[in-house]
Amino acid sequence: SVNISILIVAVVIFLLVIHHNFLSLSDFLRRELSDPSPLGLQPIDFIPAAPQRLTDERNDKEISVVIAASDERLGGAIAAMNSIYQHTRSNVVFHIVTLNDTVDHLRMWLRSPPLKNMRYRILDFDPRVLEGKVQVDPQKADTFKPLTFARFYLPNLVPHAEKVIYVDDDVIVQDDIVELYNTPLKPGHAAAFSDDCDSTSSKVAVRGAGNQYNYIGFLDYKKETIRKLAMKANTCSFNPGVFVANLTEWKLQNITKQLEKWMALNVVEELYSKTLAGSITTPPLLIVFYKLHSSIDPMWNVRHLGSSAGKRYSPQFVKAAKLLHWNGHFKPWGRTASYAEVWEKWYVPDPAGKFNLIRRHSEAYEAK
Numbered sequence: 260s261v262n263i264s265i266l267i268v269a270v271v272i273f274l275l276v277i278h279h280n281f282l283s284l285s286d287f288l289r290r291e292l293s294d295p296s297p298l299g300l301q302p303i304d305f306i307p308a309a310p311q312r313l314t315d316e317r318n319d320k321e322i323s324v325v326i327a328a329s330d331e332r333l334g335g336a337i338a339a340m341n342s343i344y345q346h347t348r349s350n351v352v353f354h355i356v357t358l359n360d361t362v363d364h365l366r367m368w369l370r371s372p373p374l375k376n377m378r379y380r381i382l383d384f385d386p387r388v389l390e391g392k393v394q395v396d397p398q399k400a401d402t403f404k405p406l407t408f409a410r411f412y413l414p415n416l417v418p419h420a421e422k423v424i425y426v427d428d429d430v431i432v433q434d435d436i437v438e439l440y441n442t443p444l445k446p447g448h449a450a451a452f453s454d455d456c457d458s459t460s461s462k463v464a465v466r467g468a469g470n471q472y473n474y475i476g477f478l479d480y481k482k483e484t485i486r487k488l489a490m491k492a493n494t495c496s497f498n499p500g501v502f503v504a505n506l507t508e509w510k511l512q513n514i515t516k517q518l519e520k521w522m523a524l525n526v527v528e529e530l531y532s533k534t535l536a537g538s539i540t541t542p543p544l545l546i547v548f549y550k551l552h553s554s555i556d557p558m559w560n561v562r563h564l565g566s567s568a569g570k571r572y573s574p575q576f577v578k579a580a581k582l583l584h585w586n587g588h589f590k591p592w593g594r595t596a597s598y599a600e601v602w603e604k605w606y607v608p609d610p611a612g613k614f615n616l617i618r619r620h621s622e623a624y625e626a627k
Contacts, residue, residue: 320349320350320437321349321350321351321352321420322347322349322350322351322352322424322436322437322440323352323354323417323420323422323423323424324340324343324351324352324353324354324423324424324425324426324436325353325354325356325409325410325413325416325417325423325424325425325426326339326340326353326354326355326356326425326426326427326428327355327356327357327384327406327407327409327410327427327428328355328356328357328361328365328406328428329357329358329361329404329406329428330357330358330360330361330364330613332428332429332590332592333361333364333365333368333609333614334592334606334609334614335428335429335590335591335592336355336428337368337369337374337606337607337609338431338592338602338605338606338607339426339427339428339429339430339431339432339605340353340355340374340377340379341373341374341605341606341607342430342431342432342433342605343426343432343436344374344377345373345605346432346433346434346435346436347435347436347437348435348437349435349436349437349440350378351377351378351436352378352379352380353377353378353379353380354379354380354382354416354417354423355379355380355381355382356382356384356406356409356416357381357382357383357384357406358383358384358386358405358406359383359385362381362383364611364613365381366381367610367611368607368609368610368611370610371607371608371610373607374607382416384405384406384409386405388412389405389408389522391523391526392519392522392523392526393405393408393522393526393539394525394526394529407539407540408540410425410499410502410540411515411518411519411540411543412515413425413504413506413509413515414506414509414510414515415515417506420506421505421506421507422440422503422504422505422506423503423504423506424436424439424440424501424502424503424504425499425501425502425503425504426500426501426582427500427501427584427586429500429565429584429585429586429590429591430500430501430582430583430584430585431582431583431601431602431605432581432582433578433580433581433582433583434581434582438556438559438581439501439503439555439556439559439581439582440503442503442553442555442556442559443553444503444505444508444553445553447508447551448505448508448551448552448553449504449505449506449508449509449512449514449548449551449552450502450503450504450505450509450514450548450552450553451502451503451552451553451554451555452497452498452499452501452502452548452552452553452554452555453497453498453501453502453554453555453557453559453560453562454495454496454497454554455472455473455495455496455497455498456472456473456495456496472495472496473492473493473494473495473496474490474491474492474493474494474495474496474545474549475492475493475532476496476532477496477531477532477538477541477542477545478490478492478530478531478532478542478545478546479529479530479531479532479533480492482528482529482530484524484528484530485530488546488549490546490549494549494550496541496545497544497545497548497552498560498562498584498586499540499541499544500560500562500584500586501555501559501560501582501584502555503555514547517543517547518543518544518547521542521543521546521547522543525539525542525543530542556581558579558580558581558582559581559582560582560584561576561577561580561581561582561583561584562583562584562585562586563584563586563587564583564584564585564586564587564591564596564597564598565584565585565586565587565588565589565590565591565596565597566586566587566588566589568587569585569587569589569596569597569598570597572597572598577598577601583598583601583602585602591603592606592614
C-alpha cells in the first residue's frame with residue numbers, strides 16, 4: 260500500500276509538471292503571436308531572466324530602456340547601458356535597436372563580465388521601413404543614420420510596455436534610472452522631454468545661440484504648410500535624445516503615424532530648416548508634440564558636453580548631474596570632448612578590438 264501511495268503521488272506530480280509546462284508554452288505562443296513585428300523591427304535575441312541572486316537584490320519593477328546601437332558608435336551604447344545598469348537596483352530591460360550586420364559584434368560585447376548579467380533584447384532595424392519618408396542625398400548617403408529614427412517606433416519595439424525610456428548612445432547615467440522612469444506625465448501627454456530654453460544645461464550653453472533652440476531653428480517658416488500650423492517661431496524646442504514615453508497615449512494618438520506623415524510631407528515640400536540645427540529627426544517630433552508634452556527634470560538631461568559649451572560646466576555641476584549628454588560634434592569616444600574621463604569610467608573594452616582602433620584613429624587625427 261505504501262508503494263501504491265508513492266506511485267500515486269509521483270503520477271500526480273508528473274501531471275502537475277506537464278500542466279505547468281503546457282500553460283507556459285501556451286502563454287509563450289500567445290505572446291509571440293500577438294507581438295506586432297512590422298517590417299524593420301524583428302526581434303533577434305532576448306535574455307529573459309537575470310540570475311537569481313540579482314533578482315533577489317533588485318526591485319521587481321521592470322523598466323524598459325530603448326537605445327539604438329550603430330556599429331561605429333557601439334562603444335557609446337555599451338558605456339551608456341553599463342552606467343544605467345550599475346546605478347540601479349530596478350529590473351531594467353534594454354531594448355537594443357541595431358542593424359543586422361552589427362548583431363554579432365554587439366552580442367560578443369555584451370558577454371563581457373561587467374555586462375553579462377544585464378537583461379536585454381536585440382532588435383534588427385530594416386531601413387526599408389523609412390522608404391518614402393526620408394530624402395537621402397546621394398552624395399551624402401554614407402552620413403544617413405537610419406537608427407536615429409528608431410525612437411519613432413517605440414510601441415513596435417516594446418509592444419507590451421505601458422511606459423519606456425529612450426536614450427541616445429552618447430549619454431552616461433549617474434543616478435538610479437527609476438527616478439527618470441517615474442517622471443509624471445500630464446493627462447493626454449504621450450511623452451516628456453527636456454526643454455531647451457529652461458533646462459539647467461541651457462542656462463550655461465544657450466547664450467548667443469540665436470534661434471538654434473527655438474522652433475525656427477528646425478522648421479522653415481517660409482513654407483505655407485508650416486505657417487498654417489500656427490506654431491510660434493520663438494517657441495522653445497526640446498531635446499529628443501532623452502525622453503520618457505507613455506505608450507498607451509502614444510498608441511491612442513497614433514504618434515508614429517503622425518510622425519511618418521510629417522516625414523513624408525518633408526520629402527515633398529522640404530519643410531525642415533536648412534540653416535541652423537540641421538536635424539532630420541527633431542522637426543517631426545517638434546510638430547507632433549507642440550505644446551503637448553510634459554517636462555523631465557533638467558538634471559536628467561545635462562547636455563551640450565559634445566560642444567564647446569560643455570567646457571563651461573564646473574566639475575561640481577557635472578558630478579551632481581543625473582544624466583550627462585554629449586550631444587554635439589565631439590563625442591567622448593572620439594574627438595576631444597569635455598569630461599571624457601567621466602565617460603571612460605563606464606566604457607567596457609571592445610573584445611573584438613574594432614572600437615578601440617576607431618578611438619586611436621580619432622586621436623591620431625586630432626594630433627595632426
